[in-house]
Amino acid sequence: MNTDAILWALAVAAVLAAVVGSALGWAASHIRPDDDPLVARIDALLPQTQCGQCQFAGCRPYATAIAAGAADINRCPPGGEHTVRAIATLLDRPVCPPDPAYGVTKRPQVAWIDEERCIGCARCLPACPVDAIVGASRQMHTVIAAQCTGCELCLPPCPVDCIELRPAGPAVGNARRVA
């Protein structure tokens, strides 16, 4: 073993590393991940009520539409002016008032089930976008207040109208994210 052999081994290892590295670099720049960081940043500003009042399936699809320029930024009633202003700042767009066509801004609220009247039909369970209702067929249901976003999507399916919305406490559910 002399110095030459060591240098050759080093050279071979270095060439190998360079080949692997440049192949990776090429792959990283040519295979683009789908997740647009802008979508994630807009999504973070939305209230995550998943209420669908913007006519999209949830907050993330709406964020995707905003990022693609397919939707206005004022379609989020639960977020209200606060959210419009935050998104306008992020995207450097003019602030516009929330569009009343998609609903009006309400105070943060949570659903509450009148357990006396609940018949345990379980129809409100699949309607809840955040799985905040616990219960099973012929069992009384109740709402996990900390998970509830107050989206009102559980109201239409209830056959006995035993769900009502009550103002949320300061530290509950969406109140934390909207305020």
Place this chain on the structure above:
Amino acid sequence: MTQLLLLALGASLVNNFVLSNFLGLCPFVGVSRRFEAAAGMALATLFVLTIASGLSFALWQWVLVPLGMEYLRTLGFILLIAGVVQFTEIMVRATSPLLHQLLGIFLPLITTNCAVLGVALLNVERQHGLLESLVFGASAGAGFGIALLLFTALRERLALADVPAAFRGTPVALVTAGLMALAFMGFAGLGTR
């Protein structure tokens, strides 16, 4: 052909990399809590193992042996494996962000999955050709996947079982893995290689 079939059978069942050679135990225990993650891990490892065994054969046969630098094989193979794993991560992130989130740190950790390096080194030691190397790598990956998926299914059931307090979590998982290894010894009658 028969020989290739025997090779595949040997690497995937008889000498299962996890349960009889005890290689790749880290992801075997780490990613076996949820079936979706385990399935993703099994597929990613299969992919990495197949590609890495082909590439390491090429490196060995056409670079290291002609240059007389067989002693560089460990370093060279690790470099190649790290590259392939990184490539897999880029692919997974581009095609399935959800899977990328589920696998988390275990995806880059395939680099240190000793089964991958083990396959590359065993290919050299047993003087496999290119096709044999690929078959050996793929069937080792399939064997790893089979063991991981079976183990995950068992653990998902165990999570609901009433396990004595002293055995909860990892201890009972390791006992399960031991019993699985015993069961896999039954494949020894299939003919060895």
